[in-house]
Amino acid sequence: MxxxxxxxxxxxxxxxxxxxxxxxxxxxxxxxxxxxxxxxxxxxxxxxxxxxxxIDGRIIDSRESDSVKAIIRIDGDMLIETVLMQHKTGRNTVCVSSQIGCALDCLFCQTGKLGYRRDLDPSEIIMQVLFFQRYLKSRGSSISNIVFMGMGEPFLNYDNVLEAVRSINNHEKFEIGARHISISTAGLPEKIKLFADEKIQVNLAVSLNAPNDELRSRIMPLNQKHKIPELMESVKYYIKRTNRKVMFEYVLIDGLNDSDEIAKELVDLLKGILCLVNLIPYNGEPPLKSPPKIRTGAFKNILQENGLNVTQRSRFGSDIKSACGQLVFGEERSEG
Ligand code: SF4
The missing domain is CATH 1.10.150 (DNA polymerase; domain 1)
Structure with a gap:
């Protein structure tokens, strides 16, 4: 297509x-x-x-939660993974992929382990949305939100992602409101500024995961090139230009970035910035582990007591490898 x-x-x-x-x-x-x-x-x-x-796609259901993973075949032997999260509130969020594989190799991410294969073109991104819109129609429902949080770094495929976003938003096409579309980036300052200058009200999420350069560079190698001060400068530019809140995603990993001291450093970094912090307890493969609930709670309390807006992502689909950072090219396992 x-x-x-x-x-x-x-x-x-x-x-x-x-x-x-x-x-x-x-x-x-x-x-x-x-x-x-x-x-x-x-x-x-x-x-x-x-x-x-x-569309050559097939569904893998999650027994553990209300998320559904689709594997879509393109180009004969390339597979894209896309996930539908069905929230109890009736919201249906589709998490789309923007690349096959990813070059950025974040510590907690299975997609990153594959390395980069190629960018998806706008049609291949749109096809993922179409696949789940058809799936939901057959169940009397429809997509309410789109997040670019699947395989790949959307801002390394900027033009194709923006073209797909315009189709998703177009009133003759999917007609999903811009405010219901979010793009999540590992933090490419130049592209964040470019995005700030687009006349489109799509949400921006930044995968932060650490409040200092030493730790963030260990978790996200991209940080060695674009350090936190440069990233924050671009985020502030975005907020100034758009007057829109930025979501900072923070994957909590046991013993690595989940201590009280780190939480306080995070408060110092984000205080006064128009933002929301989304805490995501790690839900991938060992040797990394999710912190105990009590630690996650303590971390969250420190942020909230110091005036930050915080949400915590509910667990979605870890049994079908569809949770954050788990989408991998070409996995054909655990069907149904
Ligand atoms: S978390 Fe995102 S940016 Fe990092 S390696 Fe995975 S897909 Fe790439």
Missing amino acids: DFKILDKLLAGERPYRLKQVNKAIFKDLLTNWDDTTNLPLELRSMLSRQFPLS
Whole structure:
């Protein structure tokens, strides 16, 4: 499914035809052009041949939580992982991937262990959203939120991610409000500034994980190049330009970044910044471990007592390897 090809195929058509085609794909969520009774037969058969609506994907259900992982095949042998999180409030959040693999090798992340394979193009990102929109439609529901927190660093694939975001937001396509879309970055200061200058109200999340350069460089090698002062300067620029709150994600790892002293350092770093801290107890493979609940609670209390806004991410899908930092290319295990 390559939307650039679709644009070329429809180049000579009247605008209302384009609207009909978009409606068939994004609103009616059809999987077969033969079901588009308002399109001429000739156009339908041409689209069936050159822009088939099928997506080669399969679902892996989580028994432990309300998250569902999809594995979507592209290019014959490349696999993308995408996760749907179904919240008790009725919110349906899809966590999309922006790259296959990732070059940044964060300590807690399985995707990083694979290294970088390639960027996903806008169609491959859109396809992940389409897959779950169809899945939810068959259950009488729909996607409410999109987060770019799957495989890859979105800002290392900036143009393709932004193009996909515009389609996700487009009223003729998925029509998901910009405020319901979040991009999470490991912290590329130049791209954060560029993003601040975009005229789009998409949320920004920054994966922080440590309040000082020594510790952050151990957890996130990217920090050796872009140190915390440079990162914070770009975040402040973003807030000044957009007047929007930034979410700092903080993966809590037992004995590494979860002490009272570190919590106090984090308070000093973030005090006065328009932000929300999202604590995510590590839920991946050993040897790293999640802190005991009492430690997570103590860490959270220090932040809150010192005036920071804090949330704690609920556990989603660790049994299907779909929790934060666990999406890996090509895993075909633990089905159903
Ligand atoms: S956490 Fe994100 S940026 Fe870090 S290695 Fe994993 S996918 Fe890449």
